[in-house]
Amino acid sequence: KTLLIYDHYDVQPPEPLELWTTPPWEPTIREGKFFARGVADNKGDLLLRIQAVESWLATEGALPLKIKWVIEGEEEIGSPNLGKFVRAQRALFKDADGCLWEFGAKDSHENPMLICGLKGILFIELHARGAKRDLHSGAAPIIENPAWRLVWALSTLKNERDEIIIDGYAQTVRPPTALELEAAAHIPFDTALELEKYGLSQFINGVRDFEAVKKLYFTPTVTICGLQSGYTGPGGKTVLPNHAFVKLDFRLVPDQTPELILDLLRRHLDAHGFADIEIQVTEAGEHVARSPLNSAIVRAAQAAARATYRRDAIVYPSAAGSGPMYELCQQLNIPAVSAGCGYPDSRGHAPDENIRVDDYFESITFIRELIRHFARA
Amino acid sequence: KTLLIYDHYDVQPPEPLELWTTPPWEPTIREGKFFARGVADNKGDLLLRIQAVESWLATEGALPLKIKWVIEGEEEIGSPNLGKFVRAQRALFKDADGCLWEFGAKDSHENPMLICGLKGILFIELHARGAKRDLHSGAAPIIENPAWRLVWALSTLKNERDEIIIDGYAQTVRPPTALELEAAAHIPFDTALELEKYGLSQFINGVRDFEAVKKLYFTPTVTICGLQSGYTGPGGKTVLPNHAFVKLDFRLVPDQTPELILDLLRRHLDAHGFADIEIQVTEAGEHVARSPLNSAIVRAAQAAARATYRRDAIVYPSAAGSGPMYELCQQLNIPAVSAGCGYPDSRGHAPDENIRVDDYFESITFIRELIRHFARA
Incomplete structure (x- = not known):
């Protein structure tokens, strides 16, 4: 069995510098959080995944599956060369059974999120x-x-x-499928809380709750x-x-x-x-990516989340944002899922980008569980 | 008889400085032109009018009429205090029979222009x-x-x-009056030349010639x-x-x-x-000003133009721009006309603002003729 993993090491510019509590290029731990540009997007997940593999090798010996890792440095500018690379090296990827995508977070209720697609x-x-x-x-x-x-x-x-x-x-x-709508119905969305977060009195057309979820993702x-x-x-x-x-x-x-x-x-x-x-x-465009919600990689991630966090993950048919998931995965028919160490206040792309130290170590466990469950699937 | 004259000594900021051939605050004569910020708008007319009065006194003795002169330093920011001043000092102005306004120019055919109104x-x-x-x-x-x-x-x-x-x-x-339309019919407008000046293939709605003139001023x-x-x-x-x-x-x-x-x-x-x-x-507004085209001050300016330039002036019922003519003149029912020493390439408000030296001295003659004819009217 082969697990494909995608990460990137490039980051967004750190400006505006004056809004950082500690300098963006001097990683700092305080209040149980790790602050630095790129720590949430995507260096935290990149490093903890490496450490998860190291810890597997140290504690359990050989890996139960093959891992192929694509790590690029152009994600933040739209991955202009990833598609060309994948098409040129198609043979490298033809045995991949599923892909673990770069990023992810817990939601504001501490539910782990599994994201199975991206907008174009x-x-x-x-x-x-x-x-x-x-x-x-x-x-x-x-x-x-x-x-x-x-x-x-x-x-x-x-x-x-x-x-x-x-x-x-x-x-x-194309409207969402019945399965995608069913998954979306489990996505928590506290309208009043979200409105307060943005300082707004209503969302567009007054949508609330499930209507807001459907609009946001579909x-x-x-x-x-x-x-x-x-x-x-x-x-x-x-x-x-x-x-x-x-x-x-x-x-x-x-x-x-x-x-x-x-x-x-x-x-x-x-x-x-x-x-x-x-x-x-002015920028390379990106195609839509949607993975089947019942694919082996998604089911393995659900099992890994239950084992790690003792609760069900929330499955998102798509993120609201975009990325090159199509280029690496969908164009080769490799199902993908995104899961990672962020939390709602991680501030990716913004000043004081951070992750919680506990989430980092829990995510190492999650990756070990994902390897275990996906190998078995 | 009393002639009111309005001028201002404030100027627009000189930026962008790098586009000036010689520094804006170092008045320079070259190629028969006088370059400096404010020379066209409005210090040239201000000074030549003073010199016209001095020359009258030196050559002909006493003036044949009374002159009241309003010179302000806030015109370029919308004359926020002129209206208040005029209303407070209304008695000062009640004997004014007509007003010579601040600016003016010859057109591209060397016709002197007489401007009898401003947009609000x-x-x-x-x-x-x-x-x-x-x-x-x-x-x-x-x-x-x-x-x-x-x-x-x-x-x-x-x-x-x-x-x-x-x-x-x-x-x-309110549409223009018959008299205003008749005057506008004499305003020269070379559509092809104007389009070339702006680098355009047509004006809005394809207007040309008299249609363009009517649209521009009315x-x-x-x-x-x-x-x-x-x-x-x-x-x-x-x-x-x-x-x-x-x-x-x-x-x-x-x-x-x-x-x-x-x-x-x-x-x-x-x-x-x-x-x-x-x-x-964000800025003080300005009211519309329109003077009767057959008022004594306009007729005197026409006679002065004929005497000075040996040709008929073009009478403009309004400029395309704005100014505080209403505050000083129209609210007190004082007819006004604007005439001055500029020419089409005077570049008021822009780098290399300039007037032609010959126009400056001709304009002194024009002011003397205006005094002569208005005194007689």
Whole structure:
């Protein structure tokens, strides 16, 4: 039997440095937590998995299965070379029976989470351009403003009911399976607590509880991540800008692909009179990944969680986020599950990234149990 | 007879300094032009008007009329105190028969321009706010994005046909008078040349020639001067921003006032489901000013232009820009006209601001002729 493991050693930039209690590159333990950039995403899991294997070898001798480990240093920039590597080395992976993915956490009720999929992503910029330089806004009656054009173009992509209204888009969305919906029904979601965490009075369209869970994990999105035009400093400046741009991420669900959505978007903009708006693809896209919830690797992880934590794991058909799980696993039909040493306040990508020391050592036990159960499956 | 004159000595910041050929605070003459920050707007006209009066006194003795001169240092920040000053000192101005306004230029055919009005202006910011901090965009299915809310709110203000569709707005616009339209018919506008100047293939809605002139001087606008949300640096960042804002200027025509438009905008946003979008008024607004085109001061300026330049001046019912002409003149029913020493490449507010030396001395003659003709009127 062969277990594939995926981890990465690259990390996000540590900025803003002033928000770190102790410096990001000086690992520090305090209050039972281990603080450093990358400790949660993904160096903690990477190291504890190595130590789990070492401890198995030290205490039980030979491993009961073969392990193939892919460790990369480009995950945080969208793994631009992983797919090419996997396709070139396909023979290396053809005996893999399941994959343990990089990250994971306990939820706010201390339930271990098992994540069986990731959303895909398409990250682009739209650029609108006007006159050859910024102008005095007195010229606005006759000179087109690219900021207005961008606003109008954007307003044709998504409406106020949070429906993505790109031509042909709705047909690209495959609804969750009965098994996925059943799993989602077990995902705990305390609406009042979550709202308080974000300082909000309601979620989009007022969704709560199971409706919120379904929306979070099963619906695609288009998000304005950045928007810029003209003068944005203090006070007034009556300028007619000559450039406006937006950074958009599309989170994808089955059967969407980055290529398909990019093509629909271009056709949509052209058809709605926005042929002049330029699309720039600034990051490698990522495909959707979904593993069967009843695959051997997921069942082994459930058994390992019960053995380690004395409680049932919560099975997530998908994360809300994205990653290259498709490139390593789904394109080769290798079922994958993600489980790791984080907790709700781990602050991956943010200042004071941390893991709890106890979780680290418990996770070593979890990995040993996973090896044991998966070898038997 | 009493002539009122308005000038200002404050100037715009000189930045970006690297685009100046010679330093902005070291006045320099080269190629027959005088370069310095403020030389066109408004120190050139201020000084030449003083020298015109001095030259009159030196060559002809006593002035044939009384001159009252208002010179302020707050014009470039919207003259926040001028209106209060004028209302408090109303008695000072009650004998003024006409006003010579601060600025002016020859057009690209060397025709002197006489500007008889200014658009009003309302400058505001709209702010949309979301969760209490920026979030990972994986949360986008359930957490409202203020950038999207701002886009949707803006798209209810103006449509792609360049029509301002704020509720009740259309009724606030008084069309130009027959006399104003007749004057506008004499305003030269070379569509091909203007398009080339801006690097554009067409103006908004394809307007050309007289249609462009009418739109430029007689229609109100709402301009996105600045737009900001989220991450706008290089590359990708999948962030769900918690704040988005836009800087908008509304250029106003009769019978609009800043107060009226602000009130309509608030009601409109509330009625369209955007009660959460906050309006901040960041600059003092300015009222519309229009002087009768057949007033004595305009006729005197026409006669002075003929005497000085041996050609007819072009009479503009309004500029495309704004200023405090209402505060000093229209609220006291003093007709005003603006005429000055600039030319199309004077670059007011921009690097290498300049006037032509010959225009400066010709303008002294023009002011002497204006004094002569207005005294007789």
